[in-house]
Amino acid sequence: xTEPYTIIIGLEVHVQLSTxxxxxxxxxxxxxxxxxxxxxxxxxxxxGSLPVMNREAMALALKTAVALNCEIPRRTKWDRKQYYYPDxxxxxxxxxxxxxxxxKGYLTISDSRGRFEPKPIRIIRAHLExxxxxxxxxxxxGKGDSRIDLNxxxxxxxxxxxxxxxxxxxxxxxxxxxxxxxxxxxxxxxxNMQEGSLRVDANINLHIDTPEGPVATPIVEVxxxxxxxxxxxxxxxxxxxxxxxxxxxxxxxxxxxxxKTTRGWDETAxxxxxxxxxxxxxxxxxxxxxxxxxxxTTEEQVEAIRAGLGELPAALRExxxxxxxxxxxxxxxxVNQGRELVDYFTELADRCGDGKMAANWVEQDVLRWLxxxxxxxxxxxxxxxxxxxxxxxxxxxxxxxxxxxxxxxAMLDSGQSVDxxxxxxxxQSVDQNELETLCGELLAANPKVVEDVKEGRLKAVGxxxxxxxxxxxxxxxxxxxxxxxxxxxxM
Amino acid sequence: xxxxxxxxxxxxxxxxLQLSDAELETMTAQLGDILGYVELLSELDTxxxxxxxxxxxxxxxxxxxxVRASLDRGEALANxxxxxxECYRVPAVLGDG
Numbered sequence: 001x002t003e004p005y006t007i008i009i010g011l012e013v014h015v016q017l018s019t020x021x022x023x024x025x026x027x028x029x030x031x032x033x034x035x036x037x038x039x040x041x042x043x044x045x046x047x048g049s050l051p052v053m054n055r056e057a058m059a060l061a062l063k064t065a066v067a068l069n070c071e072i073p074r075r076t077k078w079d080r081k082q083y084y085y086p087d088x089x090x091x092x093x094x095x096x097x098x099x100x101x102x103x104k105g106y107l108t109i110s111d112s113r114g115r116f117e118p119k120p121i122r123i124i125r126a127h128l129e130x131x132x133x134x135x136x137x138x139x140x141x142g143k144g145d146s147r148i149d150l151n152x153x154x155x156x157x158x159x160x161x162x163x164x165x166x167x168x169x170x171x172x173x174x175x176x177x178x179x180x181x182x183x184x185x186x187x188x189x190x191x192n193m194q195e196g197s198l199r200v201d202a203n204i205n206l207h208i209d210t211p212e213g214p215v216a217t218p219i220v221e222v223x224x225x226x227x228x229x230x231x232x233x234x235x236x237x238x239x240x241x242x243x244x245x246x247x248x249x250x251x252x253x254x255x256x257x258x259x260k261t262t263r264g265w266d267e268t269a270x271x272x273x274x275x276x277x278x279x280x281x282x283x284x285x286x287x288x289x290x291x292x293x294x295x296x297t298t299e300e301q302v303e304a305i306r307a308g309l310g311e312l313p314a315a316l317r318e319x320x321x322x323x324x325x326x327x328x329x330x331x332x333x334x335v336n337q338g339r340e341l342v343d344y345f346t347e348l349a350d351r352c353g354d355g356k357m358a359a360n361w362v363e364q365d366v367l368r369w370l371x372x373x374x375x376x377x378x379x380x381x382x383x384x385x386x387x388x389x390x391x392x393x394x395x396x397x398x399x400x401x402x403x404x405x406x407x408x409x410a411m412l413d414s415g416q417s418v419d420x421x422x423x424x425x426x427x428q429s430v431d432q433n434e435l436e437t438l439c440g441e442l443l444a445a446n447p448k449v450v451e452d453v454k455e456g457r458l459k460a461v462g463x464x465x466x467x468x469x470x471x472x473x474x475x476x477x478x479x480x481x482x483x484x485x486x487x488x489x490x491m
Numbered sequence: 492x493x494x495x496x497x498x499x500x501x502x503x504x505x506x507x508l509q510l511s512d513a514e515l516e517t518m519t520a521q522l523g524d525i526l527g528y529v530e531l532l533s534e535l536d537t538x539x540x541x542x543x544x545x546x547x548x549x550x551x552x553x554x555x556x557x558v559r560a561s562l563d564r565g566e567a568l569a570n571x572x573x574x575x576x577e578c579y580r581v582p583a584v585l586g587d588g
Contacts, residue, residue: 019556020556020557020558021556021557021558021559025559026554026557026558026559026560027558027559027561028558028561034564034577035564035577035578036564036567036568036577036578036579037561037564038561039561039562039567040559040561040562041562044562044567052552052553052554053552053553053554054553054554054556055553055554055555055556056555056556057556058553075544075550077544077545082505084507086579086581099544135581136578137583144583145573145580145581145582145583146580146581146582146583147575147577147578147579147580148578148579148580148581149578150567150579283505285505288544288545290545290546292552293545293547293549293550293551293552294544294545294550295550295551296550296551
């Protein structure tokens, strides 16, 4: 970093938990249904209706909080956050204020490309709340009404708030990637940003060193970012913008005009633009929701949750490096694909006894096949066991890597075993006599190559390998090279 | 405990209530009386009383994550001042809608 400032970033992430029904009522949470077909008296705030907590939402929230290394208080409760907005039918949102279900956790981020050192990002809290509805401005009608769809109202959200521990847009991106991966491994959310299952708001400002000492620029909350890439770009833009504004005006945090503001990311223009802000947080007038009773959690419950988490990404990366001797980069690529692919890899590596070779094949051949077809490893028709058989043949010298690829493709196309696919391709091991005859013929036909090699230019033998392969595609280039050199030596 | 006229004005704004000067006067006095009455509670010695988050001594009331039928759309929209058979219609929401 050569900039004369430090970037300070904290992220608020809203994750939609994958429950079938809403947080406080039995309406479906399915995405994409016709507007206002998934509502009931509870979620649209009819008088006399009463919310009842969804057990699964609490379980998923606790699971995530434990995986984020949070402390789980013995007791948590629900509060009303009051504000008026057309997409909030009750006039308040049920959320958590002073007794959230979890606090003081951390998520460790790292970068296999080494752009920053691994470090824990502290989590202030993760709490449950209900989502609001969706308002759409009627473009056709111009300045007419806004239309409100309340299907989403009451959907369970887990809000995860980080401390401002992130020091660059790259770190912010890494935090989001790691959080999303963790949520995938925990199977608590589908994390689909397009469908709003994962939403990110960022708080950012700069600490600038000046001859008079360090100063801080006013904090800006950035919203409306629809992808992790957009978050990274918006933060890059915002850091530069804040520095330029500070150079121009000298306005610092807390001074007149230095209060916190909200800006939205404009994806088309690639800039942040000012947004009208809602009421100050002190005006939300939180108070305990009398309709909902508190929830208690015992130490034993938390331990049971912890025991059931399974191996999480950070631990898995470490195990792949230690047990299978793969690089941090390879471990990262494999783990990022999800638990199922990692299971495939470990089975393959165990059977063929070569972690690096297994990693290469999975990352190049298997993943390419899956990506080309947009399918998951569950639909990959060659089992780890069968692929291991193929890798053993390559290691044993029966097949070259490139012929091995042809065999794998044939296995995938036809569903055949390794041996059947090899027979179909006409691949059979070339016996030693056949190979000697072939090499002898090649040497006789290429006196110039023989001469060059004799004079020490061993590279010249390469020309023969191509010729050998065109005469018999089954020959092993390494063996051809070795045998030709041996024969020339004897000449 | 008295409440100021300014505080009542702010609260009425947050509650989207438009109060006339006379109403503001009445409300300030009435709210002041209510708060003063509740203030009586502070005379009690609560040092040995556990704080509570809810009036009922009940916790952990859950329902299973089962989907139940929702309201028919027509029924849901029926009481809205304005709708278009699909959505509620409200005066234009500008900004971050």
